[in-house]
Amino acid sequence: MSQPFPFSAIVGQDEMKLALLIAAVDPTIGGVLVFGDRGTGKSTAVRALAALLPPMRVVAGCRYGCDPAADGKWCEECRARVTAGTLKAPYKSRQAPVPVVDLPLGATEDRVVGALDLERALTQGVKAFEPGLLARAHRGFLYIDEVNLLEDHLVDLLLDVAASGENVVEREGLSVRHPARFVLVGSGNPEEGELRPQLLDRFGLSVEVRTPMDLPTRVEVVRRRDDYEHDPDAFVAKWKKDDGKLRRKIETGRTRLASVKVPDAAIQCAAELCLALGTDGLRGELTLIRAARALAALDGDAVVGDAHLRRVAPTALRHRLRRNPLDDSGSSTRVDRALRELFGA
């Protein structure tokens, strides 16, 4: 579809929207998982995000989208150009949209990691590398709908690249490595199957979405969808202002992020919360702090406080809890309970 549904026109689902905005402000959060009922606008929200993201600068002539401001992390081609003297500081750059790349379920491995350039191999007999989806997603978002149905060997691949931030292709004389750092966004329906724990752990934030059950909200959802389908251009134009506001919020959030202070008390609080919930590993604490900091930056606050921690804790921690056979209450309830105990009602 040429015109995606505007992000700000999505009714409700505040937790999901917040998680995506947090990831947009701080990509090191490590991804967002959206699990829940059918027809709740999971993929709509992710696709809408693309239109919302402020554009980025890219080194001119680089096909991997290297950041001109971070020459320590460049791809081999850019570095070779520097060595050869064809690329000199100040580096020429161009503006490019932040990529939000769809990884469709039927994708084959060669298209994901990149492979031999078919056209040139067949017509000219030239051995050249054609970058895949991972390269295209560099510095942006990689979106997998129905992530729990993704084939195992592709999941392995993704885990490997997500952990190292680099994609390595070694195949019959083709030897390519390029940076591939992206925010992994997955959505799915838990009824179709569970996610592998290793993959679950890669997602910094996880969101549960439910179908709204009150009539006014439902009417509003259907009405906006219908308006959008009737005349996408007019609908998008109507919401342009709100989307613009959100975009500026992301922009200022990003610039402010580095200066947001995380006091020791907040770190202490996060640690206690994770201890009380018995989350596995340190990643929970780290994500919790980072998400709280990104939220503070979004809200325009200079210091991370309890309110920030409270708001992001369910999203940052609910997928890291161990199953407790004697306590079958949902993980969201358990996080809420721990929050109440720690902060008081």
Added chain:
Amino acid sequence: MNAGTQAETSPWSDAVLAAALFAVDPAGTVGVSLRALAGPARDAWIAVLREFLSPAIPVRRVPLNIADGRLLGGLDLAATLEAGRPIADRGILVEADGGVVLLAMAERLTPSTAARLTAVLDTGEVALQRDGIALTSPARFGMVLLDEGMAGDERPPEALRDRAAFHLDLTRISLRDVVAAGPTPESVAAARVRLPNVRASAALVEAFCSAALALGIESLRVPLLALRVARAAGALAGRDSVSDEDAALAARLVLGPRATQIPAPPPESEAEDPSEERPSEKEPPDAAAGEPSPDETSIDAERALDDVVLEAAQAAIPADLLAQLRLGTGGAASAQSAGRAGVSRQTAARGRPVGVRRGLPRSGVRLNVIETLRAAAPWQRIRRGARGDAGQTEGMPRRIEVRGDDFHVTRFKQRTGTTTIFVVDASGSSALHRLAEVKGAVELLLADCYVRRDSVALLSFRGRGAELLLPPTRSLVRAKRSLAGLPGGGGTPLAAGIDAAASLADAVRRRGQTPVVVLLTDGRANIAADGTGGRGQAEAEARIAARSMRAAGFTVLLVDTSPRPQEAARQLAAEMGASYLPLPHAGSAAITGAVLASAGPSARATRVR
């Protein structure tokens, strides 16, 4: 043709009408879920649909287990080798752009295929990322899910059914009912032209939304689909705006068949309705649930429209809805796949092929020749070039050079077996009433498990603890013998029984089988774990045991064996997330049915949450 004329509503005329409305806007109404065995009625319906679609509109049939390369597209190997440049094969979905796809045996579609389809349905295009080809092609089409399911829960994937506007059931239609009537292909074609200009009032959105809530339809896609169908109905009737008649027709066709509850609570029988616990029913939708009493309707125009819609939808609620709810197998929206028997396991060389990946054909892994050649194709020129031109001057036919890196192997998936664990309450309270009947039911089930090559195990609890009478086995004779010798009498150590069942189920799962627990009890615990009597302690322990059973995520069916359905048993079922079946409503045959519904090869269990 008058879309909503009362006199001519028969199941067949509705089906024809649905076909016409679908043909007016295939991509907008998304689809038809057509439940019917292959036969004259289904053929007749498809013929009617084809007639409504003009000859220019593509209709493609998608076979079950279609490979990704054919469904979505990929590299056309033969053409590529021939032409010496990459040639993409358009997938079947791209070919169907602007038309209709027929999905054969849709009840057996895997979640993976369904997910590929939904991605295309939602975006209106195929994003091809295969075989070195990256291509986005438009693919807007409507689908017909040919559902040949026989059992109540053998259905196409919920993700697809949810998106399809029409749910038709032709199973009870005989050839006699099939009469030539309904809209003409010309009027359908005219409606297609008129459709973009058909207006719907804002009140209509509200009416569909509130009717959907009142009928217990959770998905938000449904009111939206009803709206589109109403527009199509308006267009078909030659109008420029949606009339009440069109709205009523849309409600009847789209909302009615999906109802999971009946708005005005019917007296009596509702009390045993196991779906009562579902969240949607805890807060009864007040707005639209009011009885559509005729003397009040004319006061407010909007209210009137609400009533028109709700009434029309109610008229189309399937007659057996209540019965289905009671059996715990109905409730389309709440069906879960948790009860799918036999978790699929990826294996090396047996089962159904589920995909291809790069890799060497080692022992037990099968080489996929086509995919290997596909991978090798682009390299041919390079490899020949690397060896110099020597190879070509020998006058030998050109060979395709395949290297180790090209090898692709096929991956297979295999269903593992199911072990049904019967847990029989043989205490005095149960034994007195029902033990004989329960034995009969279990015997029937055993016979069925035997037919399906499932294993069974038998546990009983009475007196001071639980006892494993029969470890998992496939021997029908042994099972029958140990059942016949089952003694009755004594107290009810329910917690011990549940715990024993849970640990056995866990052991079964560890062996790679899928356990299904069938618990036959009256739910009245009176012996605590330490062997002492006392109802309070025993019941508390039973609840804890039930919760840990639920946390472990086993599929459980609780059959209430007391003469009158017991609240205690029902609560226990809720605690362990089990399906609940009161025995008074059913003899042994009904138990068999319910177990099959929760344990059958492709069946699902509705869990009480």
